[in-house]
Each structure stands twice: as structure tokens, then as C-alpha cells.
Amino acid sequence: xxLGIVGLPNVGKSTLFNAITKAGAEAxxxxxxxxxxxxxxxxxxxxxxxxxxxxxKAKKKIYATCEFYDIAGLVKxxxxxxxxxxxxxxxxxxxxxxxxxxxxxxxxxxxHVSAIPDPIDDINTIETELILSDIEVLERRLQKVEKAxxxxxxxxxxxxxxxxxxxxxxxxxxxxxxxxDLDKEEEELLFSFGLxxxxxxxxxxxxxxxxLGNDDNEMVKKVKERAKIEGAEVVTVCAKIEExxxxxxxxxxxxxxxxxxxxxxxxxxxxxxxxxxxxxxxFLTAGEPEVRAWTITKGTKAPQAAGKxxxxxxxxxxxxxxxxxxxxxxxxGNINQAKEKGLVRSEGKEYVVKDGDIIHFLFNV
Numbered sequence: 001x002x003l004g005i006v007g008l009p010n011v012g013k014s015t016l017f018n019a020i021t022k023a024g025a026e027a028x029x030x031x032x033x034x035x036x037x038x039x040x041x042x043x044x045x046x047x048x049x050x051x052x053x054x055x056x057k058a059k060k061k062i063y064a065t066c067e068f069y070d071i072a073g074l075v076k077x078x079x080x081x082x083x084x085x086x087x088x089x090x091x092x093x094x095x096x097x098x099x100x101x102x103x104x105x106x107x108x109x110x111x112h113v114s115a116i117p118d119p120i121d122d123i124n125t126i127e128t129e130l131i132l133s134d135i136e137v138l139e140r141r142l143q144k145v146e147k148a149x150x151x152x153x154x155x156x157x158x159x160x161x162x163x164x165x166x167x168x169x170x171x172x173x174x175x176x177x178x179x180x181d182l183d184k185e186e187e188e189l190l191f192s193f194g195l196x197x198x199x200x201x202x203x204x205x206x207x208x209x210x211x212l213g214n215d216d217n218e219m220v221k222k223v224k225e226r227a228k229i230e231g232a233e234v235v236t237v238c239a240k241i242e243e244x245x246x247x248x249x250x251x252x253x254x255x256x257x258x259x260x261x262x263x264x265x266x267x268x269x270x271x272x273x274x275x276x277x278x279x280x281x282x283f284l285t286a287g288e289p290e291v292r293a294w295t296i297t298k299g300t301k302a303p304q305a306a307g308k309x310x311x312x313x314x315x316x317x318x319x320x321x322x323x324x325x326x327x328x329x330x331x332x333g334n335i336n337q338a339k340e341k342g343l344v345r346s347e348g349k350e351y352v353v354k355d356g357d358i359i360h361f362l363f364n365v
Contacts, residue, residue: 004092012206012239017070019242038070052291062292088310093194104219105208130260158172201232213261233273280354300350316363325356
């Protein structure tokens with residue numbers, strides 16, 4: 001799972017990135033501090049992996065992972081080369097979703113490009129730059145398609161979709177608002193354009209420590225209203241607290257969160273929101289060599305899930321011996337007891353994998 005982090009300068013992007021990846025991206029109080037994109041890989045927290053690791057006395061455990069791309073702070077005019085220009089936008093065209101960090105706190109000691117933070121104005125500034133950048137991308141693509149169509153009319157569908165998308169973008173709307181009206185083939189074609197504004201969005205509302213645990217922050221309310229209209233996700237985080245959490249052990253972290261009245265860390269909330277937004281789930285493989293979580297799209301059938309492990313598993317798929325994690329726990333983690341109860345199933349090619357399925361694939365190549 002790849003997520004691109006965007007936002008205006010000094011909204012807390014790099015501080016948040018530091019916290020969730022422990023990668024030490026530079027975070028200073030001046031615009032354009034992030035010169036090159038920072039990439040960090042973080043494990044997706046999954047208690048099921050921990051339990052199965054102990055149960056199977058496995059040699060290693062491997063969590064699903066999430067890649068975060070931290071992009072330099074964008075400003076008005078970035079698509080035309082203002083600030084550090086739009087070269088940074090290319091780094092997030094391959095991301096599956098955008099994490100848009102929005103400043104939802106006042107602090108005279110931290111510079112804001114517009115003097116006073118206004119979350120909706122800030123969101124609009126970034127979205128406009130992404131749309132303008134996408135318009136340039138489509139103009140170049142249209143020229144190529146028009147040239148090709150002089151000898152090959154098979155690209156008519158692509159031409160029509162480009163023109164349709166251009167109309168949306170020129171109206172100041174992001175390409176993602178078109179998604180609900182497209183068929184599967186058009187969706188895949190639109191994705192191939194690499195438009196940033198076509199990607200789903202999670203707004204990370206960066207709040208002050210004093211606002212943790214309460215719902216009275218007016219700026220956050222504005223972001224939630226905006227997200228509701230767009231069908232986007234909102235996660236409230238305090239980037240500075242998240243940074244402090246990374247210096248603590250798991251036990252200390254849990255105690256600290258309880259102390260400040262917060263149920264879970266911002267990273268956990270962000271990853272859950274990402275999975276929900278992108279319709280992702282995890283299945284598990286377990287044995288003495290390793291316990292591992294694998295990320296797939298909801299609705300994936302057993303052979304394609306097997307292909308996540310190795311292409312040979314998909315090509316030579318025979319069946320999937322499956323038990324859900326919850327059912328295994330009902331049998332005190334005893335797989336033989338689970339088999340006696342008939343809880344271990346043999347599933348074929350049409351089986352749709354569920355979140356939390358523990359699967360042993362049988363294949364022949």
C-alpha cells in the first residue's frame with residue numbers, strides 16, 4: 001500500500017512522517033525544507049500476527065507494510081513552477097491514495113504561508129495545484145492519442161475519456177468525482193493516466209495536544225464537512241504526540257495513550273482509514289518457518305490471493321485449506337481440534353477470501 005503525503009509548508013507533514021516511519025525526515029520551521037521526497041515503510045499493526053507467531057513458535061513474523069511518500073510543501077502556483085515547482089508531484093502519481101495533512105491549530109511560533117491557517121482555503125490551494133498539474137498531464141496525453149488516431153481508430157475510447165476528464169478538471173473539480181459514473185474498463189484507463197486528483201483522499205487533521213480527546217475543534221469540523229461531501233476519510237492526529245510515542249515501548253505507549261485519553265495512535269487510525277478507503281483486507285499464512293499477513297483487495301478470489309505469495313501458486317492452484325482466525329481462537333489455537341470440529345474448510349477457485357482467513361494453499365506446477 002503506497003500513500004503520498006501532501007500539504008502546505010509547515011502543516012506538520014514531515015513531523016508526522018518522522019513519527020509514523022521513524023525514518024528521521026528533516027522537519028524544520030521554514031518552507032521547502034523537504035527537498036527530495038522521503039520514503040518510509042511502516043508495518044501495519046496486526047495483533048493476529050503476534051498471536052499466531054507465539055502459537056506456532058515461528059522463526060519469524062512479517063506484517064503487511066505501508067509505504068509513505070513525504071512530498072515537499074506545495075504552495076499556490078506550484079503547478080507552474082512556484083516554490084520548488086511541480087517536480088515533486090511526479091513522486092505521488094504512483095500512490096494509491098493521498099494523505100492530505102491539514103493544519104487545524106493556531107501557533108504564532110510556527111509560520112503559515114497565509115499567515116492564519118484556514119483549513120478549507122488550505123485544502124483548496126493544494127487541490128487546485130493538483131488539478132492544474134493533471135491538466136498538463138492530460139494535454140500531453142491527448143496530443144499523443146490524437147496523433148495515433150490518424151492511423152489507429154482503436155484509441156477512440158481513450159480519446160473520449162480524456163476529453164471528458166478535461167471538462168471535469170477545467171471546472172475546478174478533481175478527477176475522482178467521475179469514478180462513480182465509470183465502468184470497470186474506464187476506471188482502469190483513468191488510473192493509467194496517473195492523475196493525482198483521481199486518487200482517494202484521507203485528510204489528516206493535525207491538531208494541538210490540548211485538543212486530543214475532544215470534538216470541539218472548529219477547524220476539524222470544517223474538514224469533516226468537506227470530507228463528507230467528497231466521500232473522503234478524516235483522521236485526527238497530533239503530529240508532535242505521534243513523534244513522542246515512537247520513543248516509547250509498546251507498553252509505555254499504551255499507558256501514555258490511556259493517560260491522555262486517546263484510544264489508539266494516529267498511525268493506527270491512519271492505516272485503518274487507508275484500508276477502508278481502498279477496500280483492502282488481510283489474509284494470513286502461518287507455520288513454523290514464518291507467520292505473515294498479506295494485503296489484498298476485498299473480493300479477491302483464492303487463486304489470485306495465492307498469486308500474491310508466488311505466481312506459481314496461482315498458476316497451479318488446486319485448493320485452499322482455510323480457517324478463519326476467530327474460529328481457530330475458539331479452538332484455543334489448536335488446529336487439530338479445529339479440524340475435528342469441521343472448522344477447517346477446503347475451498348476452490350471461486351472462494352472469495354475474507355479478512356482474517358488463515359490459508360494453506362495447495363498447488364501443482
